[in-house]
Amino acid sequence: MPTRLDELCHAQGIALKRIPLRNAAVLFIGAVCLCLCALLYLQLEQSRRHDLSQAQVASSNLTRAMAQQAEDTFMQADLVLTSLVDWIQADGFGSAQRPRLQKTFVRRVQALDQLHGILLFDQKGQWVVTSFEALPRGNGVADREYFRFHQQNISSVAHIGPAIRSRENGEWIIPISKRVNDRKGQFQGVLLAGIKMSYFEQFFKGFSIDDNGAMFLALTDGTLLARRPYVQAQIGTSLAKGEIFQNLLPRATSGNAMFASEMDSIVRLHGYRQLEAYPLVVSAASSRDSILADWYDTAFRSSAIVVLVILGIGLIGWVFIRQVRVGEQVEADLRQAQQALELIATHDSLTGLANRRLFERALDIEFGRGARQQSPLSLIMLDIDFFKRYNDTYGHVVGDHCLAEVARAVKSCCHRKADLAVRYGGEEFAVLLPDTDIQGAMNLAEQIRRGVMDKNISHSGSPCGYVTVSLGCYSFVPTGRDSVEVFIQRADAALYQAKHSGRNRSATLSVEGGAQALVRSDR
Incomplete structure (x- = not known):
């Protein structure tokens, strides 16, 4: 509550309002530091988005090139199979035609680097003609997925099956096959061309990706055909529950997404694309750490500079606030002295009453x-x-x-x-x-x-x-x-x-x- 003396002093214009300079200085220094941090954040966020955007463009271009190469590889084999199937269905594959077929198979394999071999099986799955010098011996291929597929489907479209080991030499191949019918359209056998797994390994190595990057070729049902880095135990495994097959492909046949791989849990930017001509999916991925490596370095250096600037501002501000505090203390002492003098000037020292x-x-x-x-x-x-x-x-x-x-x-x-x-x-x-x-x-x-x-x-x-x-x-x-x-x-x-x-x-x-x-x- 104001005293009578306070009212009188206010009436005489003695009471003055003091500007809270220390509070204003603290707010100003805090605002400057916050602005510096905000500018740093905006700059780094913009730089990060730019790097990710550039990586997405590169990923899209890479998957487009992979898709084109894979499509060309299988299309060449498909054309070879188509021409051979037409010939076989017209002339048959009796003993008289087999030597000529064998030579033709050999020439076609030699003409295409990706081919492991061409093999013709009868309706029981036994080898009839191959591009190899001698026919393999064994129980045949009636148990193979591609053979059962053609037995049950009358379609003349080429079928790409899961990767298998060749019974000729044990090499990993990706089978592309076509059904062979007799003149009446009845099932007579299967003509198969084996695509070398090593061909895709060399193909993948031709692309420049980081050490933690990954590339794969898979069927649309998620069955893995080939992958970089190559891990033999992973060939034939299913990726159907992965992000690409589970969520991305149902919405778009191509695109980019950042997520952790189901294979090794490394976070990568994945570019993916489904081939138009064949039921195949290709994907190329670069690790997030590799994409943002330069950004991390820039962020560290920029943050260090801003921290040093903030420390400098804080030090200067501390000195300034300390001086302000000293000034406020001096002002308070002067004010107390003024009040004491005012009390002496307006009150009787003996009785304490007003004079x-x-x-x-x-x-x-x-x-x-x-x-x-x-x-x-x-x-x-x-x-x-x-x-x-x-x-x-x-x-x-x-x-x-x-x-x-x-x-x-x-x-x-x-x-x-x-x-x-x-x-x-x-x-x-x-x-x-x-x-x-x-x-x-x-x-x-x-x-x-x-x-x-x-x-x-x-x-x-x-x-x-x-x-x-x-x-x-x-x-x-x-x-x-x-x-x-x-x-x-x-x-x-x-x-x-x-x-x-x-x-x-x-x-x-x-x-x-x-x-x-x-x-x-x-x-």
């Missing part, structure tokens, strides 16, 4: 307020009875103690913050009461008189034997043309009347019709 300087300032303010609000203003003047005798009897030190006790009694009766208790001079005191009529002033005066008596301060020079006070009250409504001196003189006249009437009493002074009337109150 005449503050009293005169308050009178000017209250006269103006009372005139504006048409409210009464009252003044009580009081004096310690026979105080000269008290000093002569007990000494000035005890006299000062008596003044302090009377001041405490006066101050304890002033309950409102607007009331101002003043040491007017010597043993004389005053109480200024805004918004108080004469009756209120008399009531407070009686409270003060009784409060002093209740302290029972011994006074052998007083007829009562203890210290008493006499009080004079005056009240009026300011008009804006009043004299402060007259106001004080009339309260002082009432005090004189109280002392003249026997002391230890309160008196009032009222002005009616231009004449003075004294009213005495003995209690």
Whole structure:
């Protein structure tokens, strides 16, 4: 709650608002650091997206090249098989035709690097003609997936089956086969061309990918045909539950996606594409760490620079804030000193009550307020009875103690913050009461008189034997043309009347019709 002194000082323009410089400095330094971090984040995020975008373009181009090469590889074998099947179905594959067929098979295999061999099987799965010098011996191929497929399907379209080991020499091959019918369209056998697995291994090695990159060729059902890096145990495994076959291919036949591989859990950017002519899928993937290697290096260096800048700003800011804090402490000390000086200048050092300087300032303010609000203003003047005798009897030190006790009694009766208790001079005191009529002033005066008596301060020079006070009250409504001196003189006249009437009493002074009337109150 503001005190009477605070209100007066504010009215005089003494109270000033201080700019919170330290808080502003902390906010500014924090904002600068946050802006630097935000700019770093935006720059790094933009750079990361650019690198990933470039990698996606490269991945799409790579898978397109892989798809084209794979399609060309199988199409060449398919064309060879188609021409041979037409010949066999027209001329048959009796003993007379077999030598010629064998030579033709050999020439076709020699013409295409990807071919392991060409083999013709009868309707029971036994070897009839091959591109090899001698026919293999054994139980035939009736158990093979491609042979059963053609037995059960009359389609003349080439069939690509899972990778198998050749029973001729144990080499891994990818079989592409076609059904052979007789003149009546009945199943007569299967013509097969084996694509070398090593051909795709060499093909994959021709592409530049990182050490953790991967490439594969698979059937559309997810069966793995070939892969880089080559792991023999993985050939023929199913990728059907992987991200590409499970989620991506059903939505689009080609695209890019970043995910962890189901083979080795390495996070890669996968480009994939399904071939148009054959039920095959190719994919090329580069590891995320390889794609972002340069970005990681840039991010580390940029972050280190920003950290150093932030540390520098923080150090400078700390020094600045420390200086501000020192300045604030100096300002606080000066403010305390100013308040102490103000207290000394406006209060009596012995009693702690306001002095005449503050009293005169308050009178000017209250006269103006009372005139504006048409409210009464009252003044009580009081004096310690026979105080000269008290000093002569007990000494000035005890006299000062008596003044302090009377001041405490006066101050304890002033309950409102607007009331101002003043040491007017010597043993004389005053109480200024805004918004108080004469009756209120008399009531407070009686409270003060009784409060002093209740302290029972011994006074052998007083007829009562203890210290008493006499009080004079005056009240009026300011008009804006009043004299402060007259106001004080009339309260002082009432005090004189109280002392003249026997002391230890309160008196009032009222002005009616231009004449003075004294009213005495003995209690």
